[in-house]
Amino acid sequence: MRKxxxxxxxxxxxxxACRSSKSIQNRFxxxxxxxxxHEKMPERLTPLAGSYFVxxxxxxxxxxxxxxxxxxxxxxxxxxxxxxWAERPSxxxxxxxxxxxxxxxxxxxxLTGRQTEQADHxxxxxxxxxxxxxxxxxxxxxxxxxxxxxxxRTGEILHHHRADRSSPLPQRNLNLFAAxxxxxxxxxxxxxALQMLQVRTDGMRN
Numbered sequence: 001m002r003k004x005x006x007x008x009x010x011x012x013x014x015x016x017a018c019r020s021s022k023s024i025q026n027r028f029x030x031x032x033x034x035x036x037x038h039e040k041m042p043e044r045l046t047p048l049a050g051s052y053f054v055x056x057x058x059x060x061x062x063x064x065x066x067x068x069x070x071x072x073x074x075x076x077x078x079x080x081x082x083x084x085w086a087e088r089p090s091x092x093x094x095x096x097x098x099x100x101x102x103x104x105x106x107x108x109x110x111l112t113g114r115q116t117e118q119a120d121h122x123x124x125x126x127x128x129x130x131x132x133x134x135x136x137x138x139x140x141x142x143x144x145x146x147x148x149x150x151x152x153r154t155g156e157i158l159h160h161h162r163a164d165r166s167s168p169l170p171q172r173n174l175n176l177f178a179a180x181x182x183x184x185x186x187x188x189x190x191x192x193a194l195q196m197l198q199v200r201t202d203g204m205r206n
Contacts, residue, residue, distance in 0.1 A: 027083050029068070029178040031092040033099050037186040041104050041193075048196060050120030051109035053152070054101070057093040059127040064090065068174065069131040071142070077131060083174050089130065093185060097125060100186065106193045119152045132177050133166065141167045141180035147192040161192040 063069055066088060067079040085092070101123075102110055111119050129144040142165070149159040165188065167180040 024082060027174070028086040029083070029174055030086045031089065031096065031178060031182050031185070033096040033186045034179075034183050037100070037183070037190050038103050041190060045105060045197065047105050047108045048121075049108055051111050051118065052101070052107045052121040052123050052149070053111045053119035054094060054097050054123045055125075057090050057097065057125040057127060059089055059093075059130065063127060063130045064088070068177075071131045071133045071135060073135060080174065089127070093125065093127070096182070096185060097123065097189060100189050100193070104193065106197065117152075121158070122150045122152050124148045124150065129164075130181060132169075132174070134172070139169045139172045141169060141177050141184065143181055143184045143188075145185060145188050147189065149196065159192070159196045161188065161195060163188045163191070 062077060066084040068083055068085060069077045069079060071077045098110070098112075101107060107121070124147070126146040127144070128146065129142055131142050133140050133142040144162075144164045146162045147160070148157055150157050165184045167184055169176045169180060
């Protein structure tokens, strides 16, 4: 009788443990360029002269892996469990840069692969922060990004743009977070491109 009673107590616990372990599922999030960013660009662009090569986007080590960072204090971050980027952020963000410039034809020619030595310009992107920020009562997406275009032959920096952006989120939702980071990155990339085009236009007027 004692063994039977003990077994009856253990079985529900085992069943509950198995059921709870099965309910935990990994979720993966993607970084994709929003269509709305392309729609905001001028319809008729005169491409910048020469070719350009996009270097892979560089991220500070704390944000370079598949893990999604959450900043809880000024110098403290942790990573979400069971929630990751679907691919390394460097790959996803580099694809966004290429997609943007190919769609909008900012340059006359785009070089891919290992054609750096043939390029007129080198496009570099650096991510200093890419995190969910929850230091206070609010929950927001935070992105600190830096773009630069250099002359491939001389190494001179022709254009530079840095932005520190935050976007409040209505709720603690990583899908909203991924969408916000995608939008912030794309908006600053578009601003960088428009700055380059404006400098070229001003130069032609002078």
